[in-house]
Amino acid sequence: MHFASDNWAGAHPKIAEGLHKHAGGFASAYGTGALDKVIEQTFNEIFEREVAVFFVATGTAANSLAQASVAKPGGVTFAHREAHTIADEGGAPEYLTGGARLHPVDGSLGCIEIDNLRKAIAGYNNVRAGQPMAVSITQLTESGTLYELSDIAAVSAVCRENGLPLHMDGARFANALVSLGCSPADMTWRQGVDILSFGGTKNGCWCAEALVFMDPARAASFPFIRQRAAQLFSKSRFIAAQFEAYFAGDLWLDLARHSNAMAKRLAGHIVASSKVRLGWEPRGNEVFAIMDKPTAARLRESGALFYDQNPPHSERHLIGENETLVRLVTSFATSPEEIDRFGDLIA
């Protein structure tokens, strides 16, 4: 019962095979090979426009270098208080932007609240405070919830008012996409997203992260930014090969649908349980549940792996004194049997 994180799984068999298939032969290095070019074209098709795509090593690199690409002196990025780029990247964005500040914006369940965003931005734009440089949202959010398309559009409207680029951290992009049932274009540039961290790792790849600039003109100096950050792979096709398998026959969407379905199944067990209750409705592959601490301990003893979670700022009131909030993450590798075994334990 592996619910610790979707990055505890390895690689999906088709991706492992895809990679294996490309092991032989020679290809020019540093992202200039034929397969790299093919994958770039695939991204164009997926996003229904010409985009600029750059592979990087980690999601943290994608998020941080997205910000580096729009950095300004005294620059400030606005993101949700619980955003990965604020809470989990060890200062990488501050470091790789040469000292930008990340301003936390509050909002319910992982989503930036528009009025808070407006107020936060209004506090800057003078030399003593610094100047706004970007807004970053996470889709799927860190609370396993979603921005509806209209929510993204509302954030991007504030960006336009303030002349700011909108970045989306898509570490769980596919999970959000199949949950909304829309197209990649709909979830990004059609709502005003300018730069996307496109994550494949959590959805079945070994290591496949890309930064996607919806307008290639924005990416003019990004090759220098990536190299300077030591994020340019020599045998770049080992990323391209993973993406090839990932996209082939819409594997990526199938994997996301599977992990979302597993989360829904898990949520069903929780709703039916008398010992555990849902924190809030899951929209992707992360389920947040509230239980008393002895129950959590007993589940772990029975072999379930999961982490306690600091309750989001906005939801602290939900958790009782002797209770804990836990995060249960499903993945492409989660089986219905695992879920049902967990269901039996909480029945």
Next chain:
Amino acid sequence: MHFASDNWAGAHPKIAEGLHKHAGGFASAYGTGALDKVIEQTFNEIFEREVAVFFVATGTAANSLAQASVAKPGGVTFAHREAHTIADEGGAPEYLTGGARLHPVDGSLGCIEIDNLRKAIAGYNNVRAGQPMAVSITQLTESGTLYELSDIAAVSAVCRENGLPLHMDGARFANALVSLGCSPADMTWRQGVDILSFGGTKNGCWCAEALVFMDPARAASFPFIRQRAAQLFSKSRFIAAQFEAYFAGDLWLDLARHSNAMAKRLAGHIVASSKVRLGWEPRGNEVFAIMDKPTAARLRESGALFYDQNPPHSERHLIGENETLVRLVTSFATSPEEIDRFGDLIA
């Protein structure tokens, strides 16, 4: 006839298989899994002491973060003028150290000349110039030559005199090792090397680079440095799995012996040729040859892939007016047939 670079090859079949084998199952993320721990132990055995090992995404990351780990305000790294960290990393060391300077030191054929190093260091250590922070050598050098063990010891003696750590860029560590016929411990800490960029990518891996601190105490804050640089892989075992196969049965040494042997065979053809001559004796898997430009063009038309090379500063006099210096790199994937076909072309 693929002689452009050793990073044009893909992954060796055994490494591809090793990776494939570990695709299934769950493992804790961010370098904390069982296989990561096994590989750390393997490094201890290979280096005959307890070392601290950190996987990173690229050789440039290893070199730059090695410097970041010993950075000082106004700090200066001394390296050979043609060193990769000076000439080919797009400013990554300057950036990832927060502004260190790389001071080029001259010396014949890729090796730092001791007197030049002493003089260069002596020019610093005051606030107007900055303070020395590290010396970096490359083994195999960028000219395909070697530091003998006594040469390394001589550089490290200067380091000790000045209280400086010695870094070795080992992008082609294995090629140097089998060429010298010594042990990893002999080529590193026994001669005073403190930090090693250990490269597996150029010798048959997809992407397997590690930073090795000979004294783990030096690495106390490196986990923060790596995370801050966005170089911590979540599914870290995909690197560990490559290293597992790389070290199993001394595959890594066999691959390096093969590529060195191919280089020697190639050098033999060149020595026998009337149209092409050796720039200098190759010591690993890189052969530098001098030929007139029409010959170079003809070889390329015949299907040989190789790059022109700016002559090392110290060897400019070797190249005639209408001539060019070319670099021919062999790898684990180079076949004797390729070499001999090239030999026929220059016969």
Next chain:
Amino acid sequence: MHFASDNWAGAHPKIAEGLHKHAGGFASAYGTGALDKVIEQTFNEIFEREVAVFFVATGTAANSLAQASVAKPGGVTFAHREAHTIADEGGAPEYLTGGARLHPVDGSLGCIEIDNLRKAIAGYNNVRAGQPMAVSITQLTESGTLYELSDIAAVSAVCRENGLPLHMDGARFANALVSLGCSPADMTWRQGVDILSFGGTKNGCWCAEALVFMDPARAASFPFIRQRAAQLFSKSRFIAAQFEAYFAGDLWLDLARHSNAMAKRLAGHIVASSKVRLGWEPRGNEVFAIMDKPTAARLRESGALFYDQNPPHSERHLIGENETLVRLVTSFATSPEEIDRFGDLIA
């Protein structure tokens, strides 16, 4: 009626004369002259121990370089939410530390609340969050209040528990000192302060800011840090000359006593007023007053200069709907007549 800020005044006549007196003659540059040495000795006497003193150009430089001197990878400084180093330095600390984060800590009226500090620190010390590197307090606070000596000791106890240096932003050090009636040693190292931004500019100098390391061993590489930050004056004695006059005959304490007395007199008028009320009791030379907006407008029309102030987070409830909080700052140059004229206007 100049209450906008204490940095709107010029230089006190004795300081202007002191500077004038040293215009002639030659002195070795870059802080190595005889007068620089004299002033360093004066600092030792004032602090009753051997300290290391470095002149810098601005208070922002002092605060930022204090942090740079204790920077760590992924480092985090904890300071009050309204601290100058967080709210008013345009990202200088983030920039000059190479990307540190400033974590705002809440507390009433400009003073860090101990429990909040402990909780904030506890959230770090792992690679995903970063590592604590310093705590910074402001004395006089941005709200014109004070840390009692025991309050400083309580903050420094948390610092010791966590192995963190304690920095004090003393832009209004003298105002706090005479208000508490203690010695510089009492207000700093005897309570555990390690590094002090010692400000003279707001208390009658043109430009005289110094960073004081209570333990000179901590400052070993600071000369490089200062030079690298372009903060080393060539004709350094123009700072030393100001400090000479500043300290002579305890001028600095007299000036601070005067501006504090002026603030007290102003507060008296406010307490007596029916149109304006005190926000809270002033402890130094900053008075915070609440009035309705028409009154504020009328006062400005009558020639009073002052700024509206965002209410401190902890005190928002004090300000009514149509009211404003204003900051009234007195200085060495404030006259009782000005104060009384203002008093008449609000009577």
Next chain:
Amino acid sequence: MHFASDNWAGAHPKIAEGLHKHAGGFASAYGTGALDKVIEQTFNEIFEREVAVFFVATGTAANSLAQASVAKPGGVTFAHREAHTIADEGGAPEYLTGGARLHPVDGSLGCIEIDNLRKAIAGYNNVRAGQPMAVSITQLTESGTLYELSDIAAVSAVCRENGLPLHMDGARFANALVSLGCSPADMTWRQGVDILSFGGTKNGCWCAEALVFMDPARAASFPFIRQRAAQLFSKSRFIAAQFEAYFAGDLWLDLARHSNAMAKRLAGHIVASSKVRLGWEPRGNEVFAIMDKPTAARLRESGALFYDQNPPHSERHLIGENETLVRLVTSFATSPEEIDRFGDLIA
């Protein structure tokens, strides 16, 4: 006999008085006061166009922030090998640009040689090497020589070819100006200079350095750059007051003429001497002389203060085995008597 440096002198009496005169009264802070505005207008008049002027604390700050204002990822500044920004700023440009590289260009006697500059630039513009971002020249050069107007135009032509801004380090701008007998506009933007470090400190001010953008549009984000670098003075008028006196009645040109004349007088003594000879013809206020070491020792014993100088790369052949090159700097405060006393000693 003070020939160590022009920054060993204090402030010229008129500048000291000018500063003194402005000590009283109140003025709005941070460069927004009336006197700041007057001086900005004076700069416009001096340069015969609308320029953007920013005061900073040191010449190193001016040079470094000029580069920061045009920084690019992986950026490289080209300057003469002996340029202050390369040799004497302790890594400030690297640090304050977030990791730019300074590429040394050779050329005779402090002046960049055009062919060398072209070759150096040509080596960049790819991700492995980095991208050119600026060219910087020093006028007066570090060798006390000059770029003729046509020389500046030749450098700027290379800049235009490569789309690079041209920066001039004018730490001794006035000395060069009166030596050439041209206008500030002629020596800067009319020859293609884009950004100027305008130094007053070495020519009679206490501390008066400014960065001048010939095109104000280039300076749009400089207020944020300066604040972020902690270089914004609160009582900014103490700089403005110095500049007011500096420019009044062309004092600055008179002071420069005086120090240049003193240098010429000194050179005359040297030419007449049998014990000392000129290194090369001085063009401003720095004289480089060659003498044997016992002579240098004897002069110092007799009370002459001066530094030995590493011979410029291009002029090493001039200095004999037992000889030394010394730098003799005159200033506004140098008297003919001092010069003649030195003349007597070497006669």
